[in-house]
Amino acid sequence: MRRIAVCGISNRALKMFMEPVVYQFSKQNQIVGLLDIDPRREAVCREKFPELTGIPFYSQYEQFAEMIKETGANTIIVTGRDDSHVDYIVRGLEHDLDVITEKPMVTTVKDAKRVVEAEEKSKGTVTVAFNYRYSPYHRKIKELVADGKLGRITSIDLNWYIDTYHGSSYFKRWNRMREFSGGLSIHKSTHHFDLVNWWIDQKPDQVFSFGALNYYGKDGELNPSPTDNRYCGTCSERHLCSYYSRLFGRGSGETEDDHLISDQKTEAYTNYRPDACIFDHEIDIEDTYAATVRYDQGALLSYSINFSLPYEGYRLAINGTKGRLETQEFHSPDRTPFPVPEQTIDFYPLFGSKEIIHVVKNDGGHGGGDPLIQEDIFLGSDPTRPYEILAGSEAGAYSIAVGEAVWKSSKSGKPIDIEQLLQQQYEEIKG
Structure with a gap:
């Protein structure tokens, strides 16, 4: 039996990995632990999968070793924000776990080398889900x-x-x-x-x-004005923006994002908005x-x-x-x-x-x-x-x-x- 701990309860974690484990492959695989720094993700996960009620949830990266010891996990699935992948992958390999990670495996060549080096020293293996x-x-x-x-x-x-x-x-x-x-x-x-x-x-x-x-970015030709820190849902210029107007009429006050859970929208994450202005200076x-x-x-x-x-x-x-x-x-x-x-x-x-x-x-x-x-x-x-x-x-x-x-x-x-x-x-x- 593969005993799986999920590191990063993202939408992809829920749909791509956890759903098939819970509903299709539960005879061979079992989710035994959940780790995410956002407590809201625990609630979203349990709302979606009541079957996981009672599975321990860990809210700190520092609890990784504790999670592995307490749950007896032999496999981790890594599906947090891209820059978080490397630490979970390397920690998993240091514990001789098999690692399944979404793409991209990591975000830099330096981190890629860290993963390859860690795997060479480990009894575990890395699988990158290039679907x-x-x-x-x-x-x-x-x-x-x-x-x-x-x-x-x-x-x-x-x-x-x-x-x-x-x-x-x-x-x-x-x-x-x-x-x-x-x-x-x-x-x-x-x-x-x-x-x-x-x-x-x-x-x-x-x-x-x-x-x-x-x-x-700030120099985009279709930028209504050089203003920072705007959000589509509250922007007074949104109907002057061609990117917004192609989807929403003047009476619409909502935003959609197909990378989030549609029925949760922004409430799916704590202090997170998926509608930041595409013309911000920080890009x-x-x-x-x-x-x-x-x-x-x-x-x-x-x-x-x-x-x-x-x-x-x-x-x-x-x-x-x-x-x-x-x-x-x-x-x-x-x-x-x-x-x-x-x-x-x-x-x-x-x-x-x-x-x-x-x-x-x-x-x-x-x-x-x-x-x-x-x-x-x-x-x-x-x-x-x-x-x-x-x-x-x-x-x-x-x-x-x-x-x-x-x-x-x-x-x-x-x-x-x-x-x-x-x-x-x-x-x-x-x-």
Whole structure:
């Protein structure tokens, strides 16, 4: 029986991890302890899961060792704010526990190295929940590449689009501060860098990038006025703001955020508001990136991401010595102001006719990926799958390294060597 302590009772903890444990996988898994510094999260958790009544709750990080001893936990799930991940992961490994963490694993390369080093000394293991890997389209792409259909991979084009609704949400909350999130090249883009690393089974070698803050922050062109400390719910200028007006009429006094529990809204957290102004001066992250990544076996990635666009999704092309693969996905079609086609994977052989590949889909969040990764996490990896899909600390570390290199290159105007970046942080830890 896996005895689980949850560190950080976030919305993702509740929906992504605790709900399947309570209702689907309780024969093999049991939640035995809860830890969060916000007492309101205990109430929210118990309201959602009466089945957990009586499970001990710990409200201080310093109670971690006490929680493990009293509950007999052999596994922890780490789902607090991004910058809190590293301490819980390392503490868990020091207690020889298995660790399951949401992405991003951590927020800096230095912390990624701390995790890798701690795991090497531990009897425990780290699993990073990269649920994007489990989308049926992404699994099919992995199969096509692994089977050699494209030949040797030479280049990848990946352009990711985040719409004005989703994109602006990152600038209303803690994500907008680099010290908490690592910036969006880590908080968000590690999903994408991990996908590419996994698809082509190559290690990133060098990164060069540009980045900018184009839409949000104090200089945003759509800022109604240069005023700080505004909140959407109480702002007198909100109906002059295009980001607010696209969702709410003049008679609306409420705000919504799809990253919170909809029936709890701001009361779900103590002294927390998810509607801070997206034009505040304190915003210190970028909303636009264009990057090139070279891989150790010769592949080249051309990547871009933009956090304020009319629709959401991505375009992907993978080129190889035998042909080219293309696909396009539109996320959140209810927010897309035009009809969207069904996603297919199109293969163009180097010599021959186009092949359209239709993919069998399944229900669930993140394009059907969530139910499958939950099965692998809580029941063990599917033995019939012909490739590895659950990510460990090394995959987590390389995704973080690319994300940090993208940011550092955009600031310095110089290419960043990935192994050198990892080694520098290793020496800092050792020193």
